[in-house]
Amino acid sequence: MSNRHIQLLAIGGAIGTGLFMGSGKTISVAGPSVILVYMVIGFMLYFVMRAMGELLLSRTDYRNFSDFAGDILGPWAAFFTGWTYWFCWIVTGVADVIVIASVYVTYWLPLIPLWIPALAVIVLLILLNLPSVRGFGETEFWFALIKIVAIVLLIVIGLIMIFTGFEHDGAQASFLNLFNIEGGFFGGGVMGFVMGFQIAVFAFVGIELVGTAAAETKNPEHNLPKAINAIPVRILLFYVGSLVILMSVVPWDRFSADESPFVMLFSLAGLGAAAHLVNAVVLTSATSSANSGIYSTSRMVFGLATDGDAPKLFAKLTSRQVPRNALFLSGVVLLSSIVLLIFGLDKSTGFSIVTTISSLCFMFVWTIILISYLVYRKRRPEAHDLSVFKMPGGTFMPYVVMAFFVFLLWAFTRDADTLAGLIATPIWFVVVGIGYVLLRNNPQHHKLRKAHEERVAEEKRQAAAYVASKQS
Template identity: 60%
Template sequence: MQKYDAVYPIDRPDVAIEEKLKRNLSNRHIQLIAIGGAIGTGLFMGSGKTISLAGPSILFVYMIIGVMLFFVMRAMGELLLSNLNYRSFIDFSADLLGPWAGFFTGWTYWFCWVVTGVADVIAISAYMQFWFPELAPWIPSVLCVLLLLGLNLLTVKLFGEIEFWFALIKIIAIVALVGTGLFMIVTGFTSPSGSVASLHHLWDDGGMFPMGISGFFAGFQIAVFAFVGIELVGTTAAETKDPEKNLPRAINSIPVRIIIFYVFSLIAIMSVTPWRSVVANKSPFVELFMLAGIPAAAALINFVVLSSASSSANSGVFSTSRMLFGLARGKLAPKAFGQLSSSAVPANGLLFSCLCLLVGALLVYVVPDLIEAFTLITTVSAVLFMFVWSMILASYIVYRKKRPALHEKSLYKMPGGVIMCYVCLAFFAFVLVLLSLEADTRMALMATPLWFVWLALGYFGVFRKEIAERRPGMH
């Protein structure tokens, strides 16, 4: 079997030391990056809407999505560890499915994070209005992008450190919420409306499925967006110390994280506040802390959500630059993106991604009518994340067919193997059907093919010739 060189040729003797990404992320960093990726801003701000749509059945929605994405992450983990020359899912998709797959996956993932990053930067501006209502909204947008650019230009270790603290803030907030909710349940806390905190609220009002199967299905449309970024641990593989030990550890802890951070926090919220009393357009986190008599709850949660959005924007800046680096090294993007700075950071990719963030953020303020289109594009981004997850699964299916010997040798096999890949793919198809049922998400589904048309034009018109001229060692 021919040895595979990564899309960007790393760990080869003819590649100069300064051209290599450094393995500077420790287990502490990778664990918290994985946790940060699994906890989206949607949990803090969007959980009110999901509860009002699905009632207590939303617990099963989060668990089902979490289980499916755990298998996607396990497939990704086995693939990345089957060949340490694979530095991200661009590499194994390009190797196993063909160069077109590396091109489509890499550029789609870049686009996903740029759009998500624009959303995060605008969200940061909105959250800053809480403390500084007179401040022009474009100022925090620009400052945020410049700050993230400056920090990410220094070293990858600094990225890991920033992400570590951002994720820690989110974890502390959720643990505090679960702890406060548990205390209120145990002490039989009575709210001003006369409701006594109790686990019985989960099934006393219409059972676990009070809104029927349609309400249960409606929960998937929003909840799936909360998991965007869970695959980020796969883009850090190139810069992780001891990947054979740290990558499995981070992936294996995903189920525990889903239960603690999503399920327990939602149980706490719905036990203290009966689910019919949860307001769709308010953060139930704020409401619970307010009920507990913590007057600074709004400011506290505003700080947590601000850090959550900053964490997501920071992850976006990191991952987009690494995607561009990988694509450039595989001749799937302009050559300039494949150069590293003296700190072993892909500076050109960082600058380009941050420029796109700035243009996107400023455009929304310059043309207010873009808000509706912007909502559409962020939904497109979430649909495209499902495309990336599906490409990971498709790569695994081909890997099992083409490389059975590597699978046999693997110490980190995906549970359920190929069968679970098909189950997950069927689940994503099911979610797409659900997205077609609502007017706004249906528009996003209809707009999504335009991105792939644009990519196809770029691939066949510009980069295909470059790929054909690659040296024989690459496939």
Template identity: 60%
Template sequence: MVDQNKATADENGGAGELRRNLHNRHIQLMAIGGAIGTGLFMGSGKTISMAGPSIIFVYMIIGFMLFFVMRAMGELLLSNLEYKSFSDFAADLLGPWAGYFTGWTYWFCWVVTGIADIVAISSYFQLWFPGFSVWMSALLCIVVFLTLNIVTVKLFGEMEFWFAIIKIVAIVALIVTGIVLVFMHYPSPGGAHAALSNIWDRGGWFPKGISGFFAGFQIAVFAFVGIELVGTAAAETRDPRKVLPRAINAIPLRVIMFYVCALIVIMAVTPWDQVVADRSPFVEMFVLIGLPAAASIVNFVVLTSAASSANSGIFSTSRMLYGLAQQDVAHPLFGKLSPRAVPTNGLFFSCLCLLGGVALIYLIPNVMTVFTLVTTVSAILFMFVWTIILCSYLVYRKRRPEQHAASVYKMPLGKIMCWVVMAFFVFILVLLTLQQDTRQALMVTPLWFVILAFGWMMRRRRHG
């Protein structure tokens, strides 16, 4: 069996390059794992308390917009199988600067997201070990993820496969449990009973007004980061022409199933105005109805969800550093692979940067404050990457009409939707100025682009 795997790996990539060792099931589940992030499990409590039932529409709108980003990325990746990730087509279509800015920003996106996930994991740990140091649990997480990723990409694929299955089973179980509780009219401690009418009876669909509805977008956007992970994994996918379209096309169904249904069930069982903002409503739902054992199980699930997201992030950052080294915009050390075709130098560097999360938890003890700050920075950076994907698509349509005409996976309403989605991202940036905690993150984020611009100028000077 091992020899067979080795032969297949050698067919799909030599010793000096990434291997196409991920199968259809890995990519499908990775796409689902990417669509069910920590933002749903950890952040939905805050978004429900800010927006009330209107948060359902927030998730649907964001999911709708990001589907078109994914379709644009899918068409571009399949137009040239030499593209290993979106930093490759950005460099090819927009110029080397775009590859540099996209690659490094995406790397930083996942470092920041990894920090948010580790903050979330440390918070979940407190349910079982309230006396255990939060920053120590964060440090332990980083060591475990580094060990898992160093072995092989096949192991990473298997880990993500099982992590995603745990998430799916948990959300389906939560939805089924919620439906049963609604039919039973199960009482909750606040004097209410589980009923669908709990969603609209307490102030209607927009109880916090339009400002509350708008406030829900920040953490809701973060819930979707990682949705583009299938693009990063394309370099290590077998039969991408068949696998990628299948994974992308299922996104709308996943958004409705996992986000909308889960939120409806949570607000039907626990009226939205009783949802605790700084805790996971998934765990709290079972605590409220007096099932602490079930709460522990759900806590394990949300912990594995955050672990899955952090694991994906570490995978992505190491592969992005490898790609940047191949483009000669990162140190050649990051372009070296281990005998198992794993970019270990990139892994070590990314994990070293994740230690910043441990420092943040140590300096700011309030987990939700750190989580909001970090997730806002992450959401802004991801919107930059998604915008670069859309700009690359517009240039591709202008310069290579023959490739678009020959494409078997065309983006619907191509050019129009690119502009609509980019306008939507500008709208979200404006919304981030309305809250003090998100405004602070918005003011800090441009520093990253100043650092990148300085690095680009230094590189231009060095290379003449």
């Protein structure tokens, strides 16, 4: 993938479907303080990305974060990280396919059987990823571009409405609406602010996508840092910018949890096709999310297979270097979405639980990245000194971010649906643990463990020699 692909992939990963559809719920719960919620989450995850960036660039043979987790922490970390990341995107992909079929497509074709658009989406995703990695990059480039255009259009129209004094139902568009409505900036109260975190964190899943694409990127030493460093600006523009505009045009207490704020603003602006426009954008966003998921899961399973953590069948590549069998595995598992559609799924409770499980599994992966970084700093001080992309605050920020993740775990206990997801998530880790115990008898795995132990011993000797040379 070229620079424009990796840059738009980073943007697409940072802008989830939650912004277009879920922001109505976060606004109605937290009020204007939701702006602070998105800023805090974005700030914390920026350091996860910086840690990931330094680690990926520390060795040329790292294909993704599962590779450096296994190399630094041991084979168990590669196994748990790889399969958990696969599970993260499978859960998210199933949810995306269900939403596409049951909400977005039926908006235009209400009489169509739900399994037809679901199957069509899965087939489309496989066809987009099968030819080459460039095909995936090109598709994501245009998907992300559509999201960017929609957000920029919302900000421009909103600014025009604010500066022209637009009025609706007795309320005038003004930046003062962020502070003058009952309750002020923290209109949802302290618990509303906390609840905003449990809803908003799902909007950021996929922010680490550039890490799974690093091995298939041209000039990663230049393009990867550039994409990661631009994340704060993108969050300020796309998340914070759009939310400020939305709540300035329409007072926050008039937002509905079940309505897209984008539809509301475009409708107020007199755009008759607003609902159709936003439906098309959100359909694109959900398809983009599922497309990213099937790409990243296929690469992760391929990496697991080459390391002996998955059947060798999934380590085969096509003539264009695409892991076809791993791709088909993810596509087949996504067919479970059709089963859920046939038997019915409670869109409210069901999706709250699904998004909670996905968020928690992503938080596990982000935590493994941070722990890997801390161990890397201890064992390989010379590699850190030579790094051209050092993580700022690398000695203490990983602890700050992990403490923030503990806060998020507590926030998930504050709601019945998210608590159910929190209770259900450990089942996955039990399954992965059983798989790992069974795999320990694999000769390839024995070889990897022995190589890891020898590498750790050598790194400790090198670190001791490096410290001694510094002291002298």
